[in-house]
Amino acid sequence: MDRRRFLQGSLALGCSAAASPLVAPVAFASTPGDRRLVVILLRGAMDGLDVIRPVDSREWRAARPTLSEDASAGADLGGGFALHPALSDLAPLWQAGEMAAVHAVSTPYRDKRSHFDGQDLLEAGIGDLEEGLRDGWLNRLVGQIPGARADLAYAIGRERMLILDGAAPHASWSPEVSLLLTPQGQRLLEFLCAGDPLFGLALEEALAVAESLPGQEDVRGRADHLRLADFTAERLRGEARIASFSLAGWDTHARQDIGLKNALQRLSETVLALRDGLGPDWDQTAVACITEFGRTFRENGTGGTDHGTGGAMLLFGGAIRGGRVYADWPGLGESQLYGGRDLLPTRDVRAHLGWMLAGLFGVSQTAIERQVFPGLELGPDPGVLA
């Protein structure tokens, strides 16, 4: 992107430049390093107990008569766990130490089991929703990285990404959009947006991103999730170091055998497209797939599962110390369940994320506990990074 030309252009037109995150205090000299982070939000509540399956557990088999039918079909992960068969294409990553799972974890969200509140809390990264939402934890992370520029962190796709909302500079784009304006059309719109900061900033950032895009490739026919992965990889190979997007389709109340398989297939293709797109930079990359909560321990009456509590986070990338399930396993006996119905979360998922962020970007533990995830006690380092 020709930033200088862009800045001069917008300053000359007086289009709310001072307030723009793209021109917020910028230290061009410093670089944020080579490590890359992708956070994929799995919206709808992924069933951790079906993805990373405790196949040795008699209770698990008994509670899930339908869902455990193909229990022997997935890759053995060791420690009594097996991979859902729809993720079999990722098993080589597990073998290579580029995939791991963190199990029996959750956000602090409890009991009401609303997707929307659950996702808000997951993205806000705070302890509860009582004081409302202000910004997302990925945005607060960016705030801790010295010299962060707007194109350091990208929210990608059509979903709202609270996780990257906030005061720190960030960019957002959707790979399907193209913006072609004549110079006069651009000037007139900038003039009209000058008095409306919401539109002014959106326009300014849209023009900046549109200018930085490589030539329009013909991507018709490429599925949405792959376009997200392609665009993410393209940005991360350039200036960006942090990216987040979301994949939906995890709310498997009925016929989970079909629904979860489809969602996992898309996830599997997404991860492989990221790896292929990142090329040599895959070694410097950590991908964290997180979800708002887990699902009920027992299969429900319709071959699915309902909203639960504890679940799993999936990790990928060369920066991950993979090939293992990180868990303080609570057990699945009646008395070991949360509320008699859900997998008991034994650790806050933000602890694993926090240690990961500290390691990837050199952010201090204090900053993680006070700024990124305020109120969190990090506890011992689970060592998820290679």
Add this chain to the structure above:
Amino acid sequence: MSFDPALAEIRFGTGLSPRVPPPQGVAEMVDSLATPDIIETTVSVPPFPEAVLYTHALRQLRRENRMAMGTEAADETQARLMTLSQDAVELRRQALAATYIRAAETGSGMRERLTAFWADHFTVRAKNFLTQHLVAPYIESAVRPYIAGPFSLLLKQAALHPMMLDYLDQTPSAGPNSQVVERRGGGLNENLARELLELHTIGVGGPYAQVDVRELAELLAGVVWHQDDTDPSYRAQQAEPGAETVLGRTFSPDARLSSVMEALEYLAVHPATAAHVSGKLARAFVSDAPPQDMVDEMAAAWLDTGGHLRAVYTAMLRHPAAWAPARRLVKPPFDFVASALRALGLGQAELGALPADRAWGQLGVPLRAMGQSWEEPVGPDGWPDEPAAWVTPQFYAARIAWAMATPDRLMDLPDPRDFVGAALGPLGSPEVQRAAAAAETRAEGVGVVLASPDFQRR
């Protein structure tokens, strides 16, 4: 701050039109809600009982097609299946065009807006190809006729509609001690019960707990959509024996649909429902931060009238904040495109003449990039109202791209300077006037007017 005809059309309706005069007062606006506008009958969307026949026919044809495999009849059944499938896809696309034309020509923009508001409040999504054409017919049959009556009636129609039962997995849900479960297993599914409390009635901040979700799910068990029906029905064999207690009220132990209806009537007039839904209406129509006394007055009207929606709308429209000159909200993508068509004077004659695939390509597909895929909201909470959710760089870029190119493909464009008056009336600012006059081409002039914050906001 008092009634203003241009604001009435822009904020509470589908925008200004060069053809249709705006309403002259709050009474006229509210009165217009009770009966369909003429355009709703001349441009029709098939009612659900009619549209669902396609589902039955498709299912039947699929069966025949499977039976015919390997026989001489295979090619013929396959061809018939393809034709019927295309017809069903076309039906969905025609409903999009019809919804635009109604918005563009109606004399009661608020009827269209309220229909969309309640369709969003009671969001459904088609789960598979067999039902992909049924969302608009659901709205036509279960939402549109009930927008100006008691909320309880709308709630019963929408929340128990076959499309909702399908979307939120209600049909297979059976009480843990029901006859069906004892005979052949299965059990409860909480999905509809949870959204009924969290979204449709008392709201996530309301006074309920997991046990209320569970009890309501047990009460709902037995409400099913049988494949070949057009209405929900009740299967007592799936019902949970005994009474259920929801929010402190115990409902009849008799397993029948009327017990479920009683519960919905109770929820419909619960004070938490009045407060939750009134606040949502005010945030959708007036401001992302409506004054509390406006919401309180709406909720009071709700409780005074047993949830009569016209009284609630009247309370909203009688409050001075309804007419605040500052336009704080942003039109969601469909409303933006619809109001652009209306301002351009494109209606049934022009849009109705477009081939369905062209209308879909110009008016349906672009909604995706603007963040509002037609009939495909992400979850049962529907589309957001907050302005910031719609004005991201990528979404705004998609709006600009549409504004600059699409109207030019649809018509001989008006002079941009005249168009400012048609689109914004007395609310058009001198800046928009200047920009419209300074554009190099008509397409660009009309484009900057449509893409301007003045036109985007309401």
